[in-house]
Amino acid sequence: MAKVLEVKGLSKQYKKGVYASHNVSFDIDEGEIFALIGPNGAGKTTTIRMIATLLQSTEGDATVAGYSINDNPNKVRECITYLPDEAGAYKTMTGTQYLKFMAGIFAPDKATANEYVKNATEMCGLGDRLSDKIGSYSRGMIRKLLLSRAVMSRPKLAILDEPTSGLDIINALEIRRMIKELAQKYGMSFLLSSHNMLEIEFVSDRVGIIAKGHLLEVGKPNELKVKHGVGNLEEVFERVVKDSEASDIA
């Protein structure tokens, strides 16, 4: 299967010796949902932002559909969409105006833009509320709108930072289902980040455990559970982090 994303030794150093993300390497296949899991401050968002071309890496590189984030960020942007953690939308616009605006930015022509708007309108399920100002939306509605925007162009790689953060159970479940459906139906690849490991266990094909900027282990959730002899990903995470600390001390 073709690799949509290949990350090789990606690092971000803010001060000398202080790494937010250090020597991170992993890859994502076409149609695969890959999740970076770890606690707050582990380096998930920094890694994701580098891949999304928002931050420049200090070492290493990543390629999206063969384009380097360091050498060809504009081409990378044509292949990805990015949904930041707790992102908002333009409150003075209606849902439809927002989708039209974003489609105008992402689409190469008007006909494609209309198609993107149609895709997003169907997917978000907001119906008539799309003609209301975004300022009147609930958090769940905004997240659905933003997720629909992120996938309306059917990008090769959708990067979603904490996609269900702050949402209630029903809205979170709906979003997880949407992600799975899109990967299966359109062969889209997803790079997710979350500190909610139970959610990731449900939605992702493979996970990468990240802590203190280091990617400690990568694998399928079930394989990792078997490997570490535990019942869920939270326990896998605990084991992996403790093993890592123990090897550091040794």
Place this chain on the structure above:
Amino acid sequence: MKLLTLLKKELRELLTLTTVITIIGSVILLVALGSVMDSAMSEIAESGEDITICNKDTGAFSGAVIKSLEEADYNVKLVDLEVGDYASQLNELDIASVVIIPESFSASVENILSGELNTEGKITPVDVEYVSKMTSLSALSNVDVGSQMALTAIEAAVKSVVYANKNMSLAEIELIESPVNLIETTVVGTKQEQVSSMLLSSYGMITGMIIPIVIYVLIIYSSQMIMSAVSTEKIDKTLETLLTAPVSRLSVLMAKMCAATIVSALFAVAFMVGFDSMMGGMASGVAGNVDNSVLDKLGLNLSVSGYILLGLQMFLSLLITLAISLILGALAKDAKQSQTLMMPITVTAMIPYMLSMFVDMNEMGVVKWILYAIPYTHTYIAQDNIIFGNTGLYVGGLVYQIVVLVVCMTIAVRLFMSDKLFTMSLNFGEKRKKTRKKKSPLAE
């Protein structure tokens, strides 16, 4: 096409219903204020015909003076006041001012005519009392032209009687009254006209207030607008979405700059119209005394090219403001901090604004160089530089503003092109938390 889409979005964000209402409301308010000022000036002019006199004198002379005032078409109102508590009497009769001719008025005039000397060996001058009521600290509310005219008329009447008694001819009286014929010439740059410089100064002071006010409002409004737009986008993380879209970062930056410029320009035009109307109302009293052709000849009315040169400096100030605001807005952590970060712009815009209304900044010795370092100063003094032919200062200011703009734009573009946009923020007044390594309880 994408730049246009971004520009439309920025305009939609900036030109909200609230903004449009603010612009239209400001113009209506200023025009209304102009109309109020105009009518206040007209009222003062009309009140110049109203004279209130309290004549305590029973002699013929005071009666003759009052008659002469009535014949000169003044509306003379005679009242009877008790000497002493004027406050209650003026309030009771609703009179703003009154000229009180004392009981001894005619007798005093007779004494002058007879050459009678007082105990000090001098001729006693005629007493006339003037009482006026102050109702406000505002300049126009206490102006009472009518009563002042009455005092002048009384003085003139006494003088004419005295002169007549000395057997002086009309020509001699006129000569004594105006022994010096002042021929005043005012020079402006290389031009000169026979006109009072005081009159021109009064006119210039009022009309010269319009441009600085518009510049100040333009700087503050555009700064607030772009800082709020950028910081909101950063806080809401909509900027992150935009900057990962297949559109150049320069387009995102340019769209914001262009939209803010368009909206600010609209605001500037609206304010210019409003202030022009308001100041027109204020200046109507003074302007009536100044011949417009004299102003044209002296170059005190800006020509089309003058307005273009002034507009160029205003535009540069606007662009500098937008570039600085972009940088500061991008560094703001939240909406509250974005307001605080406006302080440097507000202060640097206010200092030359206040000074430009009262002093000539070009004549301020060493201080002028500090003021010249503020890029906005050159826009505030542009009108003076154009009118008074200070070409070197104008061009120097223009070049300096272009340099400042290039520097600010370079910083803004670099900020938007780099990841500092997301990794840098200003922490004013926040103490850096020092984290000390604590011993783990498990280690004990």
